[in-house]
Amino acid sequence: MTKKPTIAVIGAGKWGQALHFALSQKQETLITSRTPRDIKNFTDLQTALNCDYLIIAIPAQQLKSWLKENFVFKNQKVLVASKGIEASTGEFLNEIYADYVPSSNIGFISGPSFAAEVIQGLPCALVLNSTSKKLYQEFKPFFPSFIKTYYSTDVIGAEVAGAYKNVLAIASGICEGLNLGKNAQASLISRGLVEMQRFGKNFGAKKSSFIGLSGAGDLFLTASSPMSRNYRVGLGLAKDKKLDEILEELGEVAEGVKTSEAIYKLSKEYNIYTPIANEVKLILEGKSPQDSLKDLLNS
Ligand SMILES: NC(=O)C1=CN([C@@H]2O[C@H](COP(=O)(O)OP(=O)(O)OC[C@H]3O[C@@H](n4cnc5c(N)ncnc54)[C@H](O)[C@@H]3O)[C@@H](O)[C@H]2O)C=CC1
Numbered sequence: 001m002t003k004k005p006t007i008a009v010i011g012a013g014k015w016g017q018a019l020h021f022a023l024s025q026k027q028e029t030l031i032t033s034r035t036p037r038d039i040k041n042f043t044d045l046q047t048a049l050n051c052d053y054l055i056i057a058i059p060a061q062q063l064k065s066w067l068k069e070n071f072v073f074k075n076q077k078v079l080v081a082s083k084g085i086e087a088s089t090g091e092f093l094n095e096i097y098a099d100y101v102p103s104s105n106i107g108f109i110s111g112p113s114f115a116a117e118v119i120q121g122l123p124c125a126l127v128l129n130s131t132s133k134k135l136y137q138e139f140k141p142f143f144p145s146f147i148k149t150y151y152s153t154d155v156i157g158a159e160v161a162g163a164y165k166n167v168l169a170i171a172s173g174i175c176e177g178l179n180l181g182k183n184a185q186a187s188l189i190s191r192g193l194v195e196m197q198r199f200g201k202n203f204g205a206k207k208s209s210f211i212g213l214s215g216a217g218d219l220f221l222t223a224s225s226p227m228s229r230n231y232r233v234g235l236g237l238a239k240d241k242k243l244d245e246i247l248e249e250l251g252e253v254a255e256g257v258k259t260s261e262a263i264y265k266l267s268k269e270y271n272i273y274t275p276i277a278n279e280v281k282l283i284l285e286g287k288s289p290q291d292s293l294k295d296l297l298n299s
């Protein structure tokens with residue numbers, strides 16, 4: 001008799017728990033995190049790492065050190081659930097993972113997916129991005145009927161879109177917080193989409209990823225709802241709150257904060273025009289949102 005494949009989620013934050021709930025609909029799914037949690041099928045890290053299939057939902061800025069300290073490759077198949085760019089080095093997550101997992105064994109989840117809705121079993125559509133279609137075909141049956149999965153080979157497109165939309169969500173939250181109106185917000189979001197596509201093109205991303213679920217889909221979701229943590233960061237900044245205070249109140253990760261630094265660094269290095277992301281970075285460092293608005297309108 002063939003052994004049933006084993007599967008585990010690593011990281012029990014909001015997204016890890018929602019994915020654990022979703023995958024547990026069809027098969028036993030383990031979950032682990034740094035601190036023990038009262039969740040069904042919670043296990044220790046080593047047991048999780050011994051599973052055949054892993055879904056890793058650790059914030060982007062913690063990933064590099066987490067992999068170095070904990071990860072041992074045992075031919076596991078990995079789906080990355082994080083959305084961000086490493087700020088200290090400007091590395092994309094697929095570049096960081098490349099030191100640990102071969103490309104045939106790794107995929108990246110993208111698309112509009114608030115954890116709070118997924119954990120209620122509400123319908124959603126996700127893209128699994130991998131150079132290996134076989135990997136997609138192996139993971140697809142694990143997903144429950146309320147999640148429709150699509151396949152794409154555009155790993156870098158999915159990564160850029162998922163990371164960039166968090167920065168644009170901060171900008172959109174600022175726009176809402178300043179009461180600039182729906183015209184301004186729609187302009188910001190659509191110019192943001194152009195900007196993220198321009199940025200992605202530089203790294204080889206496909207245009208089609210930006211007009212699909214990974215780009216427009218996730219951007220429209222995150223940049224239009226206070227359910228987004230990044231959007232709420234923007235709302236706070238518009239009300240002149242200090243970043244530390246906003247993040248403490250949030251109590252969860254807002255990837256756009258650090259990702260704006262990474263985009264700033266990369267856009268300087270590769271000479272890419274990224275005006276909205278640059279202004280977000282400057283506002284996070286203390287520039288007044290009103291001054292940023294003037295600069296964006298006149299650039
Ligand atoms: N919440 C959501 O709706 C979605 C989140 N994501 C992405 O998933 C990633 C995780 O987000 P959430 O789970 O929502 O964040 P969260 O703030 O709810 O939880 C983060 C989790 O990471 C763990 N963690 C933090 N530092 C760690 C370290 N050094 N080593 C090990 N574990 C560590 C924390 O203990 C916590 O369990 C982010 O990149 C986010 O952008 C993607 C899609 C949807």
Ligand SMILES: O=C(CO)COP(=O)(O)O
Nearest residue numbers: 111112113114228229230
């Ligand atoms: O990525 C997300 C939805 O697709 C979650 O966005 P926030 O991290 O801004 O809440």
